[in-house]
Amino acid sequence: MRSREEHEKDTQKLSPAMFLATKYDIASEAWTRSSPTTAELRRLVAYSTSSANLLTKLILQDGYDSYGWKCLLxxxxxxxxxxxxLHRDKLPYPQHLLFPSELEQERCAVRGHATKIFHPFFSPGDFKVNSGELKSKLMVNFDPVRCFIADIEARFSDEVKVWYDAVGGDALGLTLGKASSKKRKHDGSTEESKDLSNMLKTIGEVGKGLVRSIHVIKAQKRNN
Incomplete structure (x- = not known):
């Protein structure tokens, strides 16, 4: 009730869309104090519904298709x-990657190239140099993906929302924000398409050496 009263006093104030209380946390401070937002909750519900439907289908069909079961996760x-x-060998924990991501049919807007600028792990040859040179290559708690996401959010906070599997993902999902959605109402406008293209090229430049390729998904579906 207190959370609702605060929201009614200031409707512009962003508050969590879910209130999850437990016996040891009646005020819901441990789990849902800062998240999820309304958009995140809607996406979570959609994923859960889709997975539940697929699970029911697999059980009823006595399905043993490994690909079908992987889709649940x-x-x-x-x-x-x-x-x-993203380039998989540049991930902070490439061994955690369970389901490699591939896109073939979707339009590729930007194609990146691997680089030797950084690497999350030492190669066997690194241990043959002196200790001083080895220390210069040591980067404690270095996560290039997190740095990349922070850069995207800092530059395009109003244009895109970034979704990422922090446990071990090799892909970033981008959903267009309110600013970009208004622009894209004029479907077929070359100017708006150019704005999106320039933004994706900038994202590719920011993630140089880490980005494998950038694909436009929803735009192609509408055009088809």
């Missing part, structure tokens, strides 16, 4: 407006 890339694929 991975987010469909078709649910995003844009997908950014």
């Amino acid at each position: 991975r987010t469909p890339l078709s649910n995003y407006d844009v997908v950014v694929l």
